[in-house]
Amino acid sequence: MKQRKSLAKTVMGITLAGLLAMTFTGVSFAGEKFGLKDIPTIKNKTPIHISVFGGLAVAEKLMPIHMKAFSEKTGVPVTYETLIMSSIYPKMNVELLAGTGAYDAIIVEASTTNEWAMYLWPLKELAKKYEPGGVAALDEYMAGFDETMVRTCSDRKGVLYGVPYWNYQMFTAYRQDVFENPTEMADFKKKYGYDLAAPKTRQQLYDQGEFFTRNKGDLLKGEPLKENIYGLGLMAGRFEINDEFSSLVWGAGGHWANVVRDKNGDPKELVITKKDKQILKEAIIYYKSLLKFASPGCLTGHWDFTTPQFVEGKCMIIPFLYASLDSWTGSVKDKIPGAKMALSLPLGGQPYIGNFHTAVAKASKNPEATYWLIKYFGSFDCQTEIHEGGLSAVRRDVLDNPKYKSPDWWEIAGRRGEANSAGFKAQQPYVNDYLHFNSVAMGKIYEMQIVELHEAAIGEVTPDEAVKRITEQTIKMQKKFGELPIREEK
Numbered sequence: 001m002k003q004r005k006s007l008a009k010t011v012m013g014i015t016l017a018g019l020l021a022m023t024f025t026g027v028s029f030a031g032e033k034f035g036l037k038d039i040p041t042i043k044n045k046t047p048i049h050i051s052v053f054g055g056l057a058v059a060e061k062l063m064p065i066h067m068k069a070f071s072e073k074t075g076v077p078v079t080y081e082t083l084i085m086s087s088i089y090p091k092m093n094v095e096l097l098a099g100t101g102a103y104d105a106i107i108v109e110a111s112t113t114n115e116w117a118m119y120l121w122p123l124k125e126l127a128k129k130y131e132p133g134g135v136a137a138l139d140e141y142m143a144g145f146d147e148t149m150v151r152t153c154s155d156r157k158g159v160l161y162g163v164p165y166w167n168y169q170m171f172t173a174y175r176q177d178v179f180e181n182p183t184e185m186a187d188f189k190k191k192y193g194y195d196l197a198a199p200k201t202r203q204q205l206y207d208q209g210e211f212f213t214r215n216k217g218d219l220l221k222g223e224p225l226k227e228n229i230y231g232l233g234l235m236a237g238r239f240e241i242n243d244e245f246s247s248l249v250w251g252a253g254g255h256w257a258n259v260v261r262d263k264n265g266d267p268k269e270l271v272i273t274k275k276d277k278q279i280l281k282e283a284i285i286y287y288k289s290l291l292k293f294a295s296p297g298c299l300t301g302h303w304d305f306t307t308p309q310f311v312e313g314k315c316m317i318i319p320f321l322y323a324s325l326d327s328w329t330g331s332v333k334d335k336i337p338g339a340k341m342a343l344s345l346p347l348g349g350q351p352y353i354g355n356f357h358t359a360v361a362k363a364s365k366n367p368e369a370t371y372w373l374i375k376y377f378g379s380f381d382c383q384t385e386i387h388e389g390g391l392s393a394v395r396r397d398v399l400d401n402p403k404y405k406s407p408d409w410w411e412i413a414g415r416r417g418e419a420n421s422a423g424f425k426a427q428q429p430y431v432n433d434y435l436h437f438n439s440v441a442m443g444k445i446y447e448m449q450i451v452e453l454h455e456a457a458i459g460e461v462t463p464d465e466a467v468k469r470i471t472e473q474t475i476k477m478q479k480k481f482g483e484l485p486i487r488e489e490k
Contacts, residue, residue, distance in 0.1 A: 033380040033397070034141050036073045039372045040132055046366040047077035048373065050105035051092075053356070054084040058389035059166070066382050067373070076369040083107075089443060092116070101363035104370040108162050110152035110354035111442045117155045121360040124160060126371045141375065146424040148431050149394045153357045156259075156267050156438040156484075162357030163378035164394035166324070166386055169423040170247045170352040172205075173310065173321040173329050174198060176342035178212070181221045187211075198344035202286055205232075205319055205347060209293030212316040221338075231293040233306040233315035236457045240302050242450040243352045244320040245283055250434070251348020254279030256445070257435040257474060257486060267438050270478060270486040277467050284456050284463040290319075291457070299458055311335055320346060323423070326416045327390040333411075343419040350430060351423045355394055388413050392420050441481035448473050 050067075053059035060082065067078040083091060088107055095102050096119040108116060127138035142150055145164055153162040178184055179196055188196040192207050199205035209231035214220065216227050235244060249256065257270040291298070295314070297305060307325055309315045311332045321329060323343065332339040345351060358374040360367050376382060380397060387393035390412075399421050404414035436442055449470060456466035471488055478486040 033144070034375070035379050035381050036069060036376065039070075039073060039376065040130075042074045042076055042369050042372065044366045044368050045076055046369070047079060048104040048364070048366050048370050049079045049081070049102065050358075050370075050373070051083045051088065051103055051107050052080045053107065054082040054087075056391070058386060058391045062382070062385055062389060063377070066377060070373050070376055074369060074372070076366065076373075078373065096361065096363075099363045101361065101365055103361055104364040104366060105374055106359045106361050107165075108153075108357050108359050109443075110357070111436050111446055113153060113161060113357075114155050114438065114440045115443050116359075117159070117161055119362055120161045121362055121364075121367055121371075122159050122161060123163070123360075123371070126360060126367060130368050130371055141378075144380065144395045144397050145378070146394065146396045146399075146421075146428075148353065148424045148428045149355050151431050152353070152355050152437055153359075162359035163374045164355045164357045165377055166391040167353070167355040167394045167420065168322050168324055168392065169354075169420055170243060170320045170346055171323055171343045171419050171423065172198060172346050173318040173326070173341055173343055175310075175316045175332070175339065177338055177340040178221060178316055179342075183222055184220075198342070199317070199319070199347065200344075200349075202347055205317070206286075206289065206293075208317060209290055213293045227314070229313065230295050230309070230315045231317060232290055233309050233318040234290065234294040234298040235302050235306050235320070236287075236291065236294070236298045236454070237300045237302050237305070238450045238454045240320075241453050241457060242446060243322075245280075245287065245449075245453050246436070247320050247346045247350070247352040248283040248287065248348075249276075249279055250350045250352065250430070251346060252279045252283065253348070254283075255433070255435060256449075257439075257478070259433045259435065259438050267484055270435065270439070270482075270484050271489055272471050272474065272486070273489045277471060280470065281463045281467045284453075284466055288457060288459075288463075310341070313339065320352070323416050323419050324390070324392045326419070327412065330411055330415070343415055345419075345422060345426060349426050351427065353423060353427050353431065354436070387417065392416055396421065396424075439478060439482050439484065441477045444477050444481055445474055448477065 052063045064080065067080060071078050092106055096116055123138060124135050127135045131137045149164040149167060153164055154160045185196045188211055199208055212231035214225055214229050216225055218225050235241060254276050257272045259267050260269045260271055262268045295309060303325060306318055307329050310318055310329050313336050326343060330341050332341055358377055360370045360374065364370050380395060383393040383395045383398045387398050393399055399417040403409055404417050431437065452466055452470050455461050456463060475486050475488060
């Protein structure tokens with residue numbers, strides 16, 4: 001889950017060491033799909049330079065391998081620089097604005113596509129120049145990606161700028177073994193009057209957070225606890241808290257700002273409605289109510305605080321977990337005998353969603369080779385290796401591979417693939433109307449939101465004050481940096 005997201009939606013870092021020891025293999029029908037063999041002769045041999053996701057063990061391992069294969073095939077040298085997520089946004093802003101041409105391929109987070117579009121090549125323009133089959137060939141290639149992911153690689157007018165590389169979506173992770181334990185099920189139903197199952201409503205999540213918050217000596221699955229445990233694992237520190245709130249707001253049918261379109265379907269203005277403000281206020285109040293069921297450390301915690309809690313059996317539910325962390329979180333089975341995790345859609349059924357994609361800088365010294373490189377990164381073979389390594393692929397034909405349904409592959413790739421497919425389906429009707437993917441100013445708005453939401457969570461401001469401040473600053477930033485007009489419904 002942004003460059004500024006403390007690697008949250010992003011990564012597993014060294015935690016994937018075990019998975020990375022595996023041999024990555026494609027599937028038997030990969031030969032029918034675009035791959036290295038389909039890259040034509042590239043006349044321009046000018047070396048190209050790109051950045052690699054730092055902190056992402058899978059990406060750090062695989063991107064150089066894929067670059068080497070590309071160079072061997074094409075004769076175009078590829079060099080790279082490893083950048084940690086927190087540095088990508090500010091560094092690329094400077095490089096793109098200055099037009100240095102230091103990077104040929106640019107890593108783009110979905111919320112900054114509109115902001116950086118003027119510095120990137122529209123992919124269809126490059127396809128016209130370099131694809132033997134023209135735009136039709138690019139369209140056929142992009143059909144392998146989920147429509148939702150393609151939208152997040154496009155600007156608000158639908159112009160495609162990048163090839164999806166990996167995605168982040170937030171789901172609810174929970175201890176399936178505990179939820180299916182007969183004693184826990186009976187005790188829960190006796191206390192709350194309904195069956196224990198993956199939470200679908202705010203009341204259900206609240207009840208479950210309360211139910212599973214227990215003290216040392218209390219029983220869990222009939223066994224006395226050796227330490228206090230919490231019902232919930234939250235990431236209330238700055239960065240991820242924004243993503244948790246986006247899931248709450250989106251899941252309640254709200255928006256940070258509504259996108260109003262003209263008769264042609266093009267965005268014409270943004271409106272922060274009374275309904276949006278009320279939904280945000282209620283989300284703040286609700287989120288604060290959950291904090292008593294989470295470790296106090298969560299107020300400064302990020303993904304790398306919350307996921308170990310789950311793995312160590314110190315919390316039973318993570319209401320907002322990036323699917324790319326499921327392999328790590330799922331390792332609870334290796335720590336606790338009989339433990340098992342599951343993923344479900346978050347409250348409201350609309351997960352926070354986005355992706356990181358690779359794009360070709362207009363200042364590139366070799367846009368031809370760069371175009372084919374990013375296309376190769378998004379190929380079925382590369383995406384299969386990424387997905388089996390622990391990140392979340394962006395190709396539907398990878399996510400839906402039948403082999404991942406088997407017991408041997410379920411924990412490695414199947415559970416994450418099934419969850420992501422469900423998330424894509426849930427968000428597809430709505431993703432086009434999120435401010436997140438329609439504002440040039442969204443990167444700056446996001447930075448503001450994480451500060452204000454954190455202040456609200458720790459009680460520095462009231463929910464009403466937080467809504468007022470977020471509304472005012474969103475309008476101010478959109479007017480200063482955005483292209484669409486914005487107003488507040490009074």
